[in-house]
Each structure stands twice: as C-alpha cells, then as structure tokens.
Amino acid sequence: MKFSINQSELLNALTVVNKGISQRASLPILAGVYVEARGDEVSFQTTDLEMSVQYGCAALIDEPGATVLPGKLFIDIVKNLPDAAVHIEAGEDGAVISCESSSFSIHCLNAADFPGFPQVAPEQQVSVPFEVFASMARKVSRVVSKDESRMILTGVLIAVEEGVLKLVATDSYRLAVTEHPLEGVADEEFSAVLAGGFVADLAGLPQTGENITFALAENQVIVTYGGTTFVNRRIEGKYPNYKQLLPSGYETRCVMKRSDFAGAIKRASLLDAGSQVRISVNAPSQTLQLNTTQETGSTQEIVRGTVEGEDVEIGFNSFYVNDGLSAMSSQEVALELQGALKPGILRGVGDEGYLYLVMPVRI
Secondary structure, three states: OEEEEEHHHHHHHHHHHHHHOOOOOOOHHHHEEEEEEEOOEEEEEEEOOOEEEEEEEEOEEEEOEEEEEEHHHHHHHHHOOOOOEEEEEEOOOEEEEEEOOEEEEEEOEOHHHOOOOOOOOOOOEEEEEHHHHHHHHHHHHHHOOOOHHHHHHHEEEEEEEOOEEEEEEEOOOEEEEEEEEOOOOOOOOEEEEEEHHHHHHHHOOOOOOOEEEEEEEOOEEEEEEOOEEEEEEOOOOOOOOHHHHOOOOOOEEEEEEHHHHHHHHHHHOOOOOOOEEEEEEEOOOOEEEEEEEEOOEEEEEEEEOEEEEOOEEEEEEHHHHHHHHHOOOOOEEEEEEOOOOOOEEEEEOOEEEEEEEEOOEOO
C-alpha cells in the first residue's frame, strides 16, 4: 500500500476515528487504525467492538492495499508533522510515514485480523441539520446519569414525533428537554436512546453544512455525517415517561436576567460546590433572596426580577441549577415553581424549545 495525503486532512480523519479506538484493548488489533487505500480514496476504520467508526477521504493512491497501524502512535506522529504532503507506504510487517524531512518507520498489524465493519440494514431513519442537532445535544448531554445500575438513564433519548425533533436526558435529579420543529418529516417516527458520551462526541464533530442521519437496525444505530459512518449499540429498555413530570402551570414565576441569577448561584456555591442554596421568592419586593450556610460560613444574594404569584421558599442543589443556566443562551430566564416540595422549571425567555427541570432539596 502506498498513498499521499495532506497532513491536515489526515489529522482530521484520525481525530474522527480516534473515538472508536479501544482504550482497554485485550486484543492489540483493537488499539489500531485500519487503513485501506483503494481507487482515489483512503478509508480509516476503528472499533472497540461496541462502536465502529469509518471515515473516507480523497488521496493520491500509488498502490492499493490495507494495513493496521498502532492508533495512538499513528495519531501522535501525524499531529507533530508539518502541514504538508504525508507519504505512507506499508508492507507486511512495517510502514514508513514521511513528510518533508521527517520519516518514521513503525510496525503494523495484519489487516485480515481486523474486525469487519458492521453491515446492517436500517429500519427507521431520520435526517436533520447537523447544526440543529449539535446545539440541542450540547444542552442535554451533560445531564445524563453516571450510575450504570440504571443504564437507560446514562443515555440521551432522541425522538421525532409529529415533525418535532426532541432530545431528552435525566439523571433522576434533573431533566433537560429540548425540541425543534423539522421540515419534511411530518410522517416520520424515530426513537432511540444513545449513550450520553456518544451523543456529546457527535455534537463535537466539525460543521460542514450537511445533515446528520440516524438510522436504526435491531439493537444498533447507524449515524452518517459527511464522509463518516458510526455504528454503535443503542441502549435497550424503556425510557422513563418524562412528560408526566412536566407541570401544566405554576404558582410562582420569576423572570430575571440570566447573568444576574447565574452569577448569584455561582457565588452562593463558593463555600461548597454543589451545596444547598435556599431561594426565597418575595412578590411584594419583586426579588429573590439566595442563602447558603455551611460550616465555613454563610452567604446571601439578592436578585431583582419580575415576580408573579405567591411567595415561596425552596431549596436546590446549586450545581444542578448552574448546569441548567449554563446551557441557555437567552438574556432572561424564568423560574417557575409550584411550591416548596415540587420540582422547579427553568426556561430561557424567548427560547420555548428548551426546558430544564430540577428537583428540590429539603431546607
């Protein structure tokens, strides 16, 4: 095998497929990158047997062929090469990577030993603008649970219902829901729970202006975007009925500048990250008073806003509240409450497509 490719294009390809390299490989082959040169394209593949990634890009092919190069070393070498043409030549036992005045000779593995890329026939499929998906994914992926005893909560629910794309995540202490209407998919139905880390990785892919496509096949999901194909196992099980947690109204609503509220929450948590913050909403004075008391001391903050409804006193985990606020981009935020012992709802004013629910703590 012998081909030439620009360093920046090669590095981009390896950055994408790096997500599929096994970090705890019991088989050395799984720590490698499968490289195949054919026609006028080079294909790169990785797998950890749970997720497989394939990326293809144009290259100048002198001799077709395939090999498996050690993933981490291959990527480290390419990262440190100048932005110029990279020449790769591989034989049965070794490969030579050269670029301008640099040359590396490394061992390679037999391409025949690399697991074949999964070939699955999709059943359900939906295609959405990548920028829309990425923005929505960044808002919810941080909310997934880290507790693998309830595996379904470690994933993000991706669904299309009546022409609306929905992404949902919860760890049972808070819930994030984001929605966006789609054009031309009114009759399509789609629903799958994907690992939160996988969804975050997808959202981090470079923007190309293309759509990202999700397809289901038995217990797997196939994601295609640009020249990249991901095949990953979807999380089995029934996702909790989050809709029954969403209140139809509120008893108290306070609208304030998001920056004011977020700043007060951050300062209130300086004594102890993730500490309980007591929020007292006072309608006559149109204010929220935030109090935190720890062994190290106490703090008090006053946030002015527009309050409607009844006075209420409620406690929240400051880390959870801050996490929800940081996912918003609106200038103002609304805090909606139904009493001291029921969940609070945060909404970005003017952004009806995002909702963040947080459970209260006893005060």
